[in-house]
Amino acid sequence: MKLKLFLALWLFLILVFAGQACNHASYGADDKSKIHVGIVFDIGGKDDRSFNAAAWTGVKCAETGMTPDGRTSCGKPALGIILRDVEPGNPVSIEPAMRAFAERGYDLVIGVGFAQGPIMQTVAKDYPNVHFAIIDGVIFEDDGKTPKANVASLVFKEHEGSYLVGLIAGMTSKTGKLGFIGGMDIGLIHRFEGGYEQGARAANPNIEVIQNYVGVTDAAWNNPGKGKEIALAQISKGADVIFTAAGNSGLGAFDAVEQSGKDTSGRATHFVIGVDSNQNMVKPGFVLTSMVKRVDNAVYDIVKDVVNHQFKGGFHVFGLDTEGVGYVMDSNNQTLVSPETISAAEDAKKKIIGGQIKVVDRMMQ
DSSP: OHHHHHHHHHHHIIIIIITTTTTSOOGGGSOTTSOEEEEEOOTTOTTSSSHHHHHHHHHHHHHHSBOTTSSSBOSSOOOOOEEEEEOOSSGGGHHHHHHHHHHTTOSEEEEESGGGHHHHHHHHHHOTTSEEEEESOOOBOTTSSSBOTTEEEEEEOHHHHHHHHHHHHHHHOSSSEEEEEEEEOSHHHHHHHHHHHHHHHHHOTTOEEEEEEEESSGGGGSOHHHHHHHHHHHHHTTOOEEEEEOGGGGHHHHHHHHHHOBOTTSOBSSEEEEEESOOTTTSTTTEEEEEEEOHHHHHHHHHHHHHTTOOOOEEEEEOGGGTSEEEOOOTTTTTTSOHHHHHHHHHHHHHHHHTSSOOOOGGGO
């Protein structure tokens, strides 16, 4: 097994690093005085317009001071780093990619998604002098209790942001039925589901939330066809607002609500709520709002910590109080959500931050 992993690692080095020489300067020619950051995406890829895309925005901001389009300022200064990324395509390619960065002595290796946790647990132990960061994962020492010193665990209070979009959904729904589509059926996504349902019931105690998951393996994040199928089934049962926490699979729900069309006034009859990144522009007029996780901010901040020699392992927690989660209003959806609904959401936000509203964390149940 070790021999196979060794061979996979060096094959990966050849294909990813040497093979990309036609597009980039040689890795050996990289400026050794600069901080080197490597990021390994999950199988959804950096263009999923959701979770991975948010992480990509964060590292590109750190590299260039711009968003990934190369034209728009991210509002923060470039940090002068050398950045390399890998899109594994399948789960078995994740560990060789992570080890490739660590073997080459990168200053920070970022893993995108909880599924990389077991891999990073092993790799971070093998490379104790390399800084690692994982989004939505927690890495412990061998005792299973002490956060690993060379790993920053970037975690979010998704249930708080989900409460707010649930409240908005509940106040917007005309049928009294909502949908929730999760990607992989795991505790982390139960956190989204629980907050959403609690917020919806705060708006309407009698509201019904129809819940479905795409699957139980990593493939559940990258199946938009299944996401659309589930969304259409929920619509057939009366759901007129659907919140999707399903990565690339969730994009199928956007197609489903668009397919449902608009009423005589030109307003969509069904809405979807985006997740992780601002997805309001994916299907303008059909996206009620987006529950954003500021993965971009979290990633930028951990890169900045490494650049400033201030890296700290352990938990880095992002909630409403730090603007780590929230909902988005912009030109794409400002006519879809009533002023009364926005006022109620902002009031709820203050009460959650102040402790008057306790949002249940289903991941802990």
